[in-house]
Amino acid sequence: MSAANLAPQPGPPLWxxxxxxxxxxxxxxxxxxxxDFATSGPELSTDDWLRVLRExxxxxxxxxxxxxxxxxxxxxxxxLVAEAHRLGFxxxxxxxxxxxxxxRAAALKAAGLDHIQLSFQDSTRELNDFLSHTRTFDLKxxxxxxxxxxxxxxxMNCVIHRLNIDYIDRIIEMAVELGAEYLELANxxxxxxxxxxxxxxxxxxxQLERAERITNEYREKYGDRIRIFFVVPDYHEKRPxxxxxxxxNVFLTVTPDGTALPCHTxxxxxxxxxxxxxxMGVRDIWYESExxxxxxxxxxxxxxxxxxxxKEKDLGGCRCQAYMLAxxxxxxxxxxxxxxxHGLVVEAVARAEAGAGRSAPLVFRDPAASRRIAAEGG
Ligand code: FES
Numbered sequence: 001m002s003a004a005n006l007a008p009q010p011g012p013p014l015w016x017x018x019x020x021x022x023x024x025x026x027x028x029x030x031x032x033x034x035x036d037f038a039t040s041g042p043e044l045s046t047d048d049w050l051r052v053l054r055e056x057x058x059x060x061x062x063x064x065x066x067x068x069x070x071x072x073x074x075x076x077x078x079x080l081v082a083e084a085h086r087l088g089f090x091x092x093x094x095x096x097x098x099x100x101x102x103x104r105a106a107a108l109k110a111a112g113l114d115h116i117q118l119s120f121q122d123s124t125r126e127l128n129d130f131l132s133h134t135r136t137f138d139l140k141x142x143x144x145x146x147x148x149x150x151x152x153x154x155x156m157n158c159v160i161h162r163l164n165i166d167y168i169d170r171i172i173e174m175a176v177e178l179g180a181e182y183l184e185l186a187n188x189x190x191x192x193x194x195x196x197x198x199x200x201x202x203x204x205x206x207q208l209e210r211a212e213r214i215t216n217e218y219r220e221k222y223g224d225r226i227r228i229f230f231v232v233p234d235y236h237e238k239r240p241x242x243x244x245x246x247x248x249n250v251f252l253t254v255t256p257d258g259t260a261l262p263c264h265t266x267x268x269x270x271x272x273x274x275x276x277x278x279x280m281g282v283r284d285i286w287y288e289s290e291x292x293x294x295x296x297x298x299x300x301x302x303x304x305x306x307x308x309x310x311k312e313k314d315l316g317g318c319r320c321q322a323y324m325l326a327x328x329x330x331x332x333x334x335x336x337x338x339x340x341x342h343g344l345v346v347e348a349v350a351r352a353e354a355g356a357g358r359s360a361p362l363v364f365r366d367p368a369a370s371r372r373i374a375a376e377g378g
Contacts, residue, residue, distance in 0.1 A: 010296060012060025013252035013286050016089075018049065019264075020077070021069040021256050025098045027133035027364040028121065030159050030194040030201060032264050033069065038370035041257035046076040048278065050083050052254055055282035057087040061252065064089040069256070072099030078107045085112025092117060094157075097143030098136060105146045116147050117155040117184075123170035131163065133364045144178040154180040160211065161188040161201035162352065168211045172218045176226055183226055185215060187233040190348075191265050191320060193365045196373075198348060199357025205349070208236055235345050239310065240317025240333035247295040247319060252286060260285045262292055265320045269329045295319050300330055304338040 022037040034040075044052070053064065064084045071077055072095055084091045092115045093108065100116075120140055121131040128137040147154050156175045160168065168185065175183040187208075188194045188201050203211075215230045222228075234241050244251045244263045253261045258276045261267055267274060274291035275284075286292055294300065298311055305316040316322075317333020325334040326341035334341040351357065363369060 010248055010287070011250070013056065013250070013282070014061060015063050015065070015251045016053075016056045016061040017065045017067060017251065017253040017264075018052070018071075018080070019067050019069070019253060019255050020044075020049070020071045020074045020080070023073045024069040024096070024365075025073070025134060026070070026096050026136065027366050028159075028193070029131060029133075029197045029362040029364050030161060030188045031365040032189075032192050032194070033365065034265060034267065035192055035196065036370055036374035037069075038367040039374045040255065043074075043256045044254075044258045044277070046079060048258065049076075049080050052258075052277050052282065053080065053084050053087060053089070055277075056252065057084075057089060059283045059286055061282075062088075062090060063092065065092045065094055067094040070096055070098055072104065078104070078111045081108055081113045082111035085114075090114050095119070095143075096136065097140045098134075100143045100146060102146060105150050109150045109152075113152070115155065116152050117157050118143060118147060119157045119159070120171070120174075121158065122164045123167055123174040127164055127167070133366075141178070144180075148179050153182065154178065155182040155184070156180040157184040157186060159188050160185050160203075161194075162203040162207065163201065165203045165207045165211045169214050169218070172215070172226075172228065176222060180226055182229070184229045184231070185211075186229075186231045189233060190235065191324070193363065195324060196363045199351055200360060200362055202233065202235060202348060202352040204353050205236060208232065234318075234321075234335045235349055237335055238337045240314050240321070240335040242314045243318035243321075243333075246315050248286070248292040249296070252282070260289070260291075262295075263318075263320060266291070269319060269323055272329075295329070302330055302332075304336075305332045308338065 021043055022033055022040060071093060081091055091113050093113055094117045097118050121128040125137040129135050158171050190198045194201055212230060215228055219228055248262045253264055254277055255261060258278045259267060259274050260277055261274055272291050272294055275289045301316055305311050317335055319329045321333050322331040323329040325344050332339040334345050336342060
């Protein structure tokens with residue numbers, strides 16, 4: 001019997017993230033899609049996704065997020081939302097807004113879509129369009145109005161980093177003006193494309209403290225009118241986050257080609273085979289596959305995590321970050337100041353403080369760059 005078999009039986013995959021496609025009209029420099037996304041296999045068909053939805057619901061999933069890439073580039077989105085709704089999922093669309101016409105909004109409403117999260121890059125046209133490398137600012141304003149007109153709760157998301165963090169007041173004001181009920185100010189985490197651009201994107205400690213202070217002032221000013229979430233970049237912390245709320249604990253991500261993962265980026269981890277929904281049912285994927293069992297619980301941990309009194313709180317942090325920074329997915333997340341590799345995080349923050357890379361060009365997400373990076377082995 002393997003160590004994983006001795007661990008308590010995990011609960012169901014409550015949260016299904018259906019990454020319908022890696023196609024996207026935007027080119028964000030902090031995109032969390034894998035840097036080699038352009039080399040991934042063909043997308044699942046409509047029938048494949050309908051089966052995945054049924055299997056996931058039968059395995060206990062209750063919430064389904066449709067994301068990408070830009071999920072609106074799939075013209076079967078309405079069919080998938082309708083089936084998810086019929087099955088009893090709470091459904092959520094994570095979108096840049098590109099492709100959300102009045103007709104599609106009405107069709108998604110009729111299909112039973114519960115919730116839309118609209119992403120912005122900044123409060124100004126210049127920076128929004130620069131960061132996404134597209135002219136989308138005006139379109140997003142129209143889409144925000146469409147979301148309100150259809151009676152969906154307005155959830156805005158803005159990825160925060162060194163280039164926009166000083167305008168946090170204007171970002172909050174814009175969210176209030178557009179009538180958002182929720183605003184997620186999600187500081188960029190340094191994976192995938194954001195890792196390539198880390199020197200240009202990681203904010204300084206002063207910038208971060210100022211942004212948190214301003215956010216708190218706005219929370220006081222607006223009270224219940226808008227709920228503002230501020231997610232700190234973990235490079236500025238001393239203890240790691242409990243990534244994905246625990247490996248294989250709640251989240252099941254299915255990528256466009258059908259690979260099932262415990263998080264968006266786990267496919268890069270060496271020595272781990274992740275199953276594909278074309279070949280294995282969701283229940284078996286969740287409970288039986290090696291990929292999902294490997295880092296469940298704490299039996300895989302080494303020191304310092306193994307003997308750490310906080311191990312149940314953070315579960316050793318993020319496996320992907322441990323691999324990306326320390327080269328070992330079973331190591332402590334280097335964000336933790338007990339990690340022997342913590343110096344790498346300290347060094348990255350010091351580079352940000354010193355303004356390193358400020359003038360270096362950003363690498364924008366696009367298929368040609370993705371293929372080039374994949375060919376170079378990175
Ligand atoms: Fe993969 Fe944290 S992002 S485990």
